[in-house]
Amino acid sequence: MSYKNKTYVIFDGDNDMWAYARMKGWKALENIDFDFYDAHDLKPLTNQATSEGYIKQRLAERMATAKQVIVIIGDNTKNLYRFVRWELDKALSNKLPIIAVYLNNKRSIDTNLCPPIIRNENAIHIPFRMKIIKYALDDFPPFHKTLDLTKKDDWHYKDSVYQSLGLND
Numbered sequence: 001m002s003y004k005n006k007t008y009v010i011f012d013g014d015n016d017m018w019a020y021a022r023m024k025g026w027k028a029l030e031n032i033d034f035d036f037y038d039a040h041d042l043k044p045l046t047n048q049a050t051s052e053g054y055i056k057q058r059l060a061e062r063m064a065t066a067k068q069v070i071v072i073i074g075d076n077t078k079n080l081y082r083f084v085r086w087e088l089d090k091a092l093s094n095k096l097p098i099i100a101v102y103l104n105n106k107r108s109i110d111t112n113l114c115p116p117i118i119r120n121e122n123a124i125h126i127p128f129r130m131k132i133i134k135y136a137l138d139d140f141p142p143f144h145k146t147l148d149l150t151k152k153d154d155w156h157y158k159d160s161v162y163q164s165l166g167l168n169d
Helices: 017-028 052-064 081-093 130-145 159-164
Strands: 006-010 068-073 098-102 123-127
Touching (some): 006 081, 052 081, 068 081, 123 130
């Protein structure tokens, strides 16, 4: 199912590009059941990408086509305001489901790393593991549609979900 909806991925381009590249690598491998329709494949940046206004315009165009957002959360993500906070603010104003993916493999919100803008904003918080990311891409957007968005919470999956996916560690 996740392959049908465009997914907009937010990450620290200086430090966490490897995680985004790994997700794209999972997608590229035929023997791995992981797919997502990457909104960043649309509207490629040109040589004008030195202008912040131009970059934000292109990112906004990409996000406008997305049905869900993944934010890859590393050590510095919460401190990035120019693009990451701006992208998260756009995702919230567009009422997009946000999947917060922790590089430290935390299974619930990590208040030390989570960008404050998405705390208590009905995001699901999961570790950077392929199976749970795939599960969240399929499961969380339909659940998010049922939420009363005036009531805010931080979501996470129960241990039984991880066990059913073979993620017992």
